[in-house]
Amino acid sequence: MRMRGKSIWLKGIGAWGVLAFLLCGCGRQETPEDDVVVVEQDDGSGVSYVLEEAAYADVVKTQKVNCKYRQIQEQEVTFPLGGRVVDRVYVEEGDTVKKGQLLVELSSKDLQRKIEDLEYRIARNELLLGYLDDEENNEISSLWVSYLATGGSREDLDDRIDGVRRSYRYQREDYSDALTADREELALVKKDYQSSRIYATMDGTVYDMKDFLVGSTSQLGERVMSVMDTSESLFEASDPEAAKFFHEGETVPMTISFGDGAGDYLLLPCRMDEWGDTQLFEVYEGPENGATKVGTSGAITVVSDSRQNVLTVSLNAVKSASDDRYYVYVLGEGGIREARWVETGLFGDSLVEIKSGLTEGEKVILK
Numbered sequence: 001m002r003m004r005g006k007s008i009w010l011k012g013i014g015a016w017g018v019l020a021f022l023l024c025g026c027g028r029q030e031t032p033e034d035d036v037v038v039v040e041q042d043d044g045s046g047v048s049y050v051l052e053e054a055a056y057a058d059v060v061k062t063q064k065v066n067c068k069y070r071q072i073q074e075q076e077v078t079f080p081l082g083g084r085v086v087d088r089v090y091v092e093e094g095d096t097v098k099k100g101q102l103l104v105e106l107s108s109k110d111l112q113r114k115i116e117d118l119e120y121r122i123a124r125n126e127l128l129l130g131y132l133d134d135e136e137n138n139e140i141s142s143l144w145v146s147y148l149a150t151g152g153s154r155e156d157l158d159d160r161i162d163g164v165r166r167s168y169r170y171q172r173e174d175y176s177d178a179l180t181a182d183r184e185e186l187a188l189v190k191k192d193y194q195s196s197r198i199y200a201t202m203d204g205t206v207y208d209m210k211d212f213l214v215g216s217t218s219q220l221g222e223r224v225m226s227v228m229d230t231s232e233s234l235f236e237a238s239d240p241e242a243a244k245f246f247h248e249g250e251t252v253p254m255t256i257s258f259g260d261g262a263g264d265y266l267l268l269p270c271r272m273d274e275w276g277d278t279q280l281f282e283v284y285e286g287p288e289n290g291a292t293k294v295g296t297s298g299a300i301t302v303v304s305d306s307r308q309n310v311l312t313v314s315l316n317a318v319k320s321a322s323d324d325r326y327y328v329y330v331l332g333e334g335g336i337r338e339a340r341w342v343e344t345g346l347f348g349d350s351l352v353e354i355k356s357g358l359t360e361g362e363k364v365i366l367k
Contacts, residue, residue, distance in 0.1 A: 049331070051363040052314055059307040059348035067237040067254065067281065069261075069296040073229035075202050080195040081106060082220035086213050093209045097200045097227060106196035106218055111189055118186040122179060129175040136168040204229045207294065228294065235267055235281040235298060243279055245302045248272050251284050256298040263287035267300060305346055312351040317364045318344060328358070329365035337365065 084106040091103050140161055147157045209225040235254065246252065251266040267281035274280070281300070283290060318326050325341060332338040345353030358364070 049337070050366045051331070052317060052366050054311055054313050054354060054358045054360055054362050054364060056309050056360060057312045057351060059310060059312055059346045059351045059353045060303055061305040061346060061348045062301050063242065063304045065237050065239045065242045065300040065302055067235040067267075067298050067300055069233060069298070070236050070294055071204075071228035072232050072234055072280070073202060073204070075200065075204065075227040077103060077198060077200075077224045077227060079106075079218040079220060079222045079224060080198070081192065082218055084108075084196060084218045086216050086218060089213045091206050091209075091225075093206055093225075095206045097204060097206060099200055099202050101200045102197060103200055103206075103227075104198040104213065104224060106198075108193050108196040111193040111196065114189050115186065115193060118182050118189065122182045122186065125175050125179050125182070129172065129179070132168055132171055132175070136164060139164050198224070200227050202227060202229055233294075234270065235283070235300075237279045237281070237300060238277060239279070240277055242302055242304075243275055245304055246272075246279065252281070252300050252302055254281070254298045254300045256296060260293040260296055261287065261290045263290070265290070265298070306348070307346045307353050310345065311354045311358065311360060313354055313358070313364050314366060315347065315350055315352055317366050318342070318347075318352045330358075331363060331365065 086104060087107050088105045089103070090101075090105070091097060097103070143157060143160050143164070147154075204227040206225055206227055210223070213224065246269045248269060251268050254265045254267045256262045256265070263286060265286035266284040268284040269279065270282045271280050313328060317328050319328065319339075320326055326344045327339045327341050330338050330340050340357055342357030343355040345355050347353075
């Protein structure tokens with residue numbers, strides 16, 4: 001058990017005591033050069049010390065890991081084409097949308113006309129290509145009728161029939177080539193047309209929408225808005241170095257200091273097999289009116305190191321010397337302050353592990 005508030009009134013003698021007290025009052029710390037440094041106090045100074053016993057306890061060192069509340073499923077809506085005017089926007093900030101719903105439409109009148117022209121040309125050429133068989137057969141039939149009616153050379157007839165077939169073969173190739181080119185162009189134009197119409201790829205809520213979209217000119221890849229799935233929200237941290245301190249099934253405390261959902265929470269690590277640059281946590285316990293706003297920031301407290309049942313003193317009782325050694329002040333015989341070297345271990349949030357230099361129950365000066 002720690003003891004605080006016990007005052008010891010010290011009385012010293014001579015000018016050395018006054019000088020030492022004045023130096024101490026100016027902020028100078030004595031560092032031991034041997035095992036003990038004696039500092040005397042003037043009996044008229046009225047100085048008291050708060051003492052604490054060295055005791056066995058657990059030393060805990062924590063660190064803060066920042067996190068933010070976010071939706072896990074989110075569509076970032078961007079312009080798929082550049083250099084087009086935004087004709088219409090069909091949603092507003094906060095609207096609920098369904099998968100496949102039209103969000104934004106870029107200018108596409110020229111594309112519509114081109115699609116209509118290409119579809120007409122393709123339909124016409126397909127029709128003409130379909131007539132060729134009948135026309136070819138009719139023309140060859142006419143040659144046979146003429147040959148039978150008037151007679152003539154069979155060799156000449158065969159040559160004329162070959163010529164007809166060759167002519168129609170060339171026509172078929174021309175129509176086929178035209179159809180292939182038009183169909184390929186139509187596919188590209190339709191793709192551009194589809195790209196000019198931006199759809200929701202998931203159910204969710206529209207947020208973080210760009211202002212004054214209608215009439216603006218699109219830039220390829222520019223973000224327009226986001227659609228978030230509000231059905232699942234998690235806290236996300238981005239501290240891969242701290243990831244090793246979290247364990248599956250073990251809750252960790254998190255605090256939101258201000259704003260929506262301010263209060264103390266318990267978070268549970270989740271989807272740990274997916275952890276990398278980011279780490280995800282779900283709320284295990286928290287205030288009744290907890291965090292609901294995307295972007296709310298919190299701080300997770302994680303234990304980075306600890307020592308169990310070791311000899312300890314308070315953090316502010318341990319002083320550092322210029323040679324990276326540590327010491328504490330104790331009261332020696334006659335109530336005189338002494339500085340004593342100690343070997344330290346883990347420096348925790350409030351306690352310091354003492355490996356040697358003190359024994360259990362020995363009193364150190366806090367202030």
